[in-house]
Amino acid sequence: MFGLSVVSIAAANDKGRIMSEEATDCLDRRNFMIASIASAGASAALIAGAANAQEATAASADAEAGTAYTGDTIRGKKVVSALDVNDLEAGKRHLLYFQGVETPTGQHWYVSVTVAKGAKPGKRVVLTSGVHGDEMSSIHTVQTVMNQLDPVEMSGTVMAVTDVSRPALESMQRRWPNQGRGIDLIDMNREWPGNENGLTAANRHAGLLFNRLLRPNADVAIDFHTGTTGFEVSAFNIGEIGRPEVKAMLDLYPVGQILDMPKAAYPTVLHNAFLDAGIPAFAPEIGAARVLDPGMIELFVEGTMNVLKHHGIVAGPMGRTAEGMAVFVGNSGFPVLATAGGIVEHLVKLTDRVEPGQKLAIQRDSFGHVVAEYTSAVAGEVIGQRSDAMSEPGNPLVIVLFSKTVSDGVEVYPE
Template sequence: MANENGEQLDRRGFMIGSAATIGAAAALVAGSTELKAASTPANAATTGPQATAYTGDVIDGKKVVTSLDVNELEAGQTHRLYFQGAQAPTGQHWHVSVTVAKGARPGKRVVLTSGVHGDEMSSIHTVHTVMNQLDPTKMSGAVMAVTDISRPALESMQRRWPNQGRGLDLVDMNREWPGNENGLTAATRHAGLLFNRLLRPNADAAIDFHTGTTGFEVAAFNIGEIDRPEVKAMLDLYPVSQILNMSKSAYPTVLHNAFLDVGIPAFCPEIGAARVLDREMIALFVEGTMNVLKHYGIVDGPMGRTAEGMAVFVGNSGFPVLATAGGIVEHLVKLNDKVVPGQKVAIQRDSFGEVVAEYTAGVAGEISGQRSDAMSEPGNPLLFILFNKTAQDGIEIYPE
């Protein structure tokens, strides 16, 4: 994403103050290229399902697998397994929860993922709620849910994977896809194992659920390429009023784009604030996801609410408003509010209560995210405005 001075920023800057994923202050350069181990390509695994491989271990009554083919699971049942991921420094493995609702009849397979970032609770609850509504005896195909992809990040409810390579290094798992089973960090190896042996082989379509990050909340919106007919069909099934239309080429290393890279239609919902359960927003995305499962013929029943009849705002960029001072932030607009250039959107006061900064919108659009922490230091994103930028201005990053 470029700021108003034309500088390029890391997509993380859209969502986090220290760095979505940007305006008047300095920012980080987008996604450094990860070194790859020479011995094995990043995606050396299969292009289709591998045979299910059990380790023989059982954790809390659930069998452990190192690869999975949902076609081999018994039909008409819900299966709960652990997938063996990368090893922790102690030599034990990070085990990832896998739930498969295997329909009684053949059909499409949809993969639902969450927990790529460890502070995103509403995304996890959304997937849990969908899975708890499914009755495999009345389904076709299969729905697979993986809700704790970045296990070490979830253990402390923080955004990034705490990698122990050269001292503590916080790795954003959504810069690692499709991963590399022989890569230089545990996080990229974990991503490679998951993508090659669990996610990709079992998906005809995929949805990767996220929220805002700690200290920054977002509106209910979806990120996806509307020029891809299968993706557009899914986006239209959600009763949310914002879409960020983002090209895969902007950030190929995020999970839903890794699916797109191998021909699997995918997109990314964004569900409010981190570290909390926003039940009102969750309900919207549960309804939309059930619509997607009906769209693919996995479950029966009438469609719920969709985008039809809604005033959906579609933008291709996010304009950042970054703090230029430290102090307490007072927002003058709310999520989903329309703004125009020059409109005052926030003010900031110091410890004496004096106004030290005022912030205005630089574009016409809708508020898609705002800082939820009441204090800010210079450089933190205060707001993001979803808007449409012309093609000649280049590709923008997206918030997630």
């Protein structure tokens, strides 16, 4: 899941009820924080500017160089530091490792690359997962799609990278553990398109992958996610329906919710980096973290195979799509935040339709007394819920997908 980035939220009153009229105060406080941080970042911008210039030169050179083999093998698979799928033999499946960022010991983080290279030319589709280390259903979805492909029968290429954030996956946690300036946890889905000369390992890793592996081999890209540890989401897609080429793909998934989020709101997530490079892209969300959800996985495998058929990469009739479904489209998410500590009891389920003032959850203390009640300030559908029963103040309990009609106000991006 794409974490919770709040542009403005409704705070809760002393009784725990969510009061939307307080959103303006929250927005003012956030703007004050941003202004304070901006002055502190001025000197860092000088360093970043020089690094960006070096990165642009390196990326250009790599794009012209094509595939670069390091000469190493891992478990019998060749290692590359740059890849051009046009260099690979057609009609075959290729298993490689990509050499990512260097570690403090001088080794590298490697990511697995599976390429199904069709016997005939055609579109190139890139499928990514594992940007967050606790998102298992997204990885399994991509693996299942790849296992269904027969390169001999394909026109075009499908490339899959299922372990983008390797250090996070090693401990099945959301963020990349970074040691560059003391222990830190970095959300890699706020680092794209990255910088090969950046100040953190995660940023450099993103730059290497985007410049040398992902962008050069993509005509279309899909970046798969799930909810995050402690917070599950429904089956939905994040994509700009105002882009016809994206909307056409979103309609090919048999899921009932779409978050229509403009690229400008969160420019540093992976699918938006693809959009900036002129590559149609979107992000599916597939249930809870740390587990496999077979029912949801099936929906997204079917939708992704539909996308491949839509682009002429594989043949065959379309599977289930959104046609005939009552798809709920919203452009914002309303977060209901805990105002007390205690055990949370949900009164609604994922995908439930809710109305303003409707009670969504209650919270009890250690004596079983109700210490807070939580209501919705908007009309919409439940798109996410806290799955951990215990909560402290400030934790998101529910996110309601809704359509806002003004440019300010609530704006939450569930990644």
